[in-house]
Amino acid sequence: MSDLSTRAPVPTVAEKTLRAANLRPGRLATVALLAALALAPGLLGEVTRGLMVDAFVQVSVFVAATLLLFYGAEKLFGFDLGESMGRAKALQVPMAAFLGATPGCGGAVVVVAAYASGKVSFGAVVATLTATMGDAAFLLIATRPDAALVLLPLQFAVGILTGWLIDRFVTVDYRPTGGACEIAPRIGQPRARDWAYLAFVLPGLVVGAAQIGQVEIASFGPLPVEWIALAGVATGLLIWAFSPVNAMTNPADRPVTRMAEETAFISVWVIAAYLAYDYLAQFAGLDLKALFAAIAPVLPLVGAAIGFIPGCGPQVLVATLYVNGAIPFAALVANAISNDGDALFPAIALAPRAAIMATVFSTIPALIVAYGLYFFAPGFLN
Numbered sequence: 001m002s003d004l005s006t007r008a009p010v011p012t013v014a015e016k017t018l019r020a021a022n023l024r025p026g027r028l029a030t031v032a033l034l035a036a037l038a039l040a041p042g043l044l045g046e047v048t049r050g051l052m053v054d055a056f057v058q059v060s061v062f063v064a065a066t067l068l069l070f071y072g073a074e075k076l077f078g079f080d081l082g083e084s085m086g087r088a089k090a091l092q093v094p095m096a097a098f099l100g101a102t103p104g105c106g107g108a109v110v111v112v113a114a115y116a117s118g119k120v121s122f123g124a125v126v127a128t129l130t131a132t133m134g135d136a137a138f139l140l141i142a143t144r145p146d147a148a149l150v151l152l153p154l155q156f157a158v159g160i161l162t163g164w165l166i167d168r169f170v171t172v173d174y175r176p177t178g179g180a181c182e183i184a185p186r187i188g189q190p191r192a193r194d195w196a197y198l199a200f201v202l203p204g205l206v207v208g209a210a211q212i213g214q215v216e217i218a219s220f221g222p223l224p225v226e227w228i229a230l231a232g233v234a235t236g237l238l239i240w241a242f243s244p245v246n247a248m249t250n251p252a253d254r255p256v257t258r259m260a261e262e263t264a265f266i267s268v269w270v271i272a273a274y275l276a277y278d279y280l281a282q283f284a285g286l287d288l289k290a291l292f293a294a295i296a297p298v299l300p301l302v303g304a305a306i307g308f309i310p311g312c313g314p315q316v317l318v319a320t321l322y323v324n325g326a327i328p329f330a331a332l333v334a335n336a337i338s339n340d341g342d343a344l345f346p347a348i349a350l351a352p353r354a355a356i357m358a359t360v361f362s363t364i365p366a367l368i369v370a371y372g373l374y375f376f377a378p379g380f381l382n
Contacts, residue, residue, distance in 0.1 A: 027241045034237065034271065038230075047282060051274045053229040057211065059270045060236065061204040063138040064197075064263040066103055071255035085111070086119035093167065096124035097159035100131030100343075101152050103141060104262070105312070108132040108343035109248055115175065116350040122174055125347075125354055127163025130362040131155045134341020135266045135312035136319040139273075140332075142208070143323045147381050151329075151336055158337055158365050166361060174354035186250040187257050193239050194260040200232030201263075233271070236264040248342060269313040273320040288326040299331035300370035304363050307338025310348070315339045329381040334370035338363045 037048040085095050099107030111128040114120045133140070133155060141148045207217050207225050219225055239260055249258040280286045292299060306314050315335060322332040340347065340359055347355035373380060 024241065027243075030268070031237045031241045035234075037275070044283075047278060048275065049226070049230060051278055052233045052271055053226050055267065055271045055274050056229040056232050056236075057204050057208040057225070059139050059142045060232070060263055060267040061201050061208045062142045063104075063135070063266050064201040064259050065205055066138065067259040067262055068198075068255055070102070070104075070106065071258045074251075075255055085114055085124065092120050092124045093127045093163035094160050096120065096128040097131040097156050097163060100128030100159055101133075101156040103133070103135075103137035104266075105132065105134050105248060105342040106262075108134075108340065109347075112343060112347040112350055112355070115354060118175065121167050122170060122172075122354060122358070123163040123165075123167030125351075126166045126358045126361050127159040129340045129343065129347070129358045130162045130337055130365060131159030132339075132341055132343060133336040134315050134339060134343065135269065136315040136336070136339075136341070138266060139270060139316055139319045139323070144381075147322070147329065147332070150381060151333060154333070154369070155337055158369060162361065162365050170361075172357075174357055175351060184245045184248050184250045187244065187253050187261070190254045190256050193235065194254075194256045197232065197235045197239060197260040197264070198256055200228055200235060203228050204232055233267070236260075236267045239264040240268050266312065266316075269316045270320075272313065273317045276317065277320050277324055277326075288321070288324070292321070292326050296328065297374075299327050300334040300367065300374055303327070303331040303333075303335035304338040304366045304370065307335050307340070307363070307366065308359060310340070310342075310344040312341045315341060325382070328374065328378070330370045330374035330378075333373055334366045337366035337369060 034048075034052075037044065038052060039045060040048065085092050088095055096111045099111055101107075108128045108131075111120060111124055115122065115125045133152065137148065137152065140151065203220050203225075207229075210217050217225060220228060243261055243264065245261055249261045253261075277288070281288060295302075303318055306318055309315075318327070318332060318335045321327045322329065338359075340355075340362070344355060344359065347358070
């Protein structure tokens, strides 16, 4: 007789309805809270709307452009990166590190899936997870391109070296025996919301690029830039609230859909990080720079430890602290090399032992490089 206690609980009618409509109460509550903060009277609403506009034109539009370019090229040329790495043999690790070093988590997920299906080595997994900065790379590129030009190539080099060392000295096979699973559900044809989001991204991209060149654009015709940006933020929040995916999209979906879904997901974390920092500084009166300066020697260790947390949210917050001058470059480096971003979620699902061990192995070079910078180049890029 089977043990009834081991059976999964039968979902209620309410739960079935929520799933069918892609309704997520937690996400809806978050969107409602952000809307309430933006619509609040006085200084609170003014600060919140300003930060949302900044998050959209400084980060979100560049994320969207990068994803659209990356996924568009992938769809146009129709190549299978996993198969290509499987045939590359000696170049597997450099290719994996390169995919990890590309902004976002898509490249790292490709490598993890290729490992789970037996196409690449464990060193390739360690290389890609060491080299990836996840979605925090978009924030850094948009706000501190000078730091990004140093950090991303540094991670790429460290990823290659670490991956080669792993393949040379680690002989344990962490590959799962049960096969792979689908990373994300397929959405299908592009939706009206995807095109609407793109319609707000395009003028926002012009504004963001102009700001980099120290040119201010106040409006597009009769529409103020603030209205366009806030409309883009609202559209992105609604996409995220009703999204059927968690973070990564299915490679079979169209580029515009993947762009809208993943940019919306990243934007929520960027907005949260922007709000958290400015709220603490403006309304709580905390001097975060002085606070972190008092514990400066342990900040690289803290940054590496935060890297153990799955997902890009904590890593985006670390990047935000660096951009605002609250933590040194060494702490950002420790977090960037240690963290695996959203790639850790599918990695745990596809190859849990490999995901855990790869995260542990990537922490070693993170601490070595970070403390090397801290002691021998303490003022570098601070």
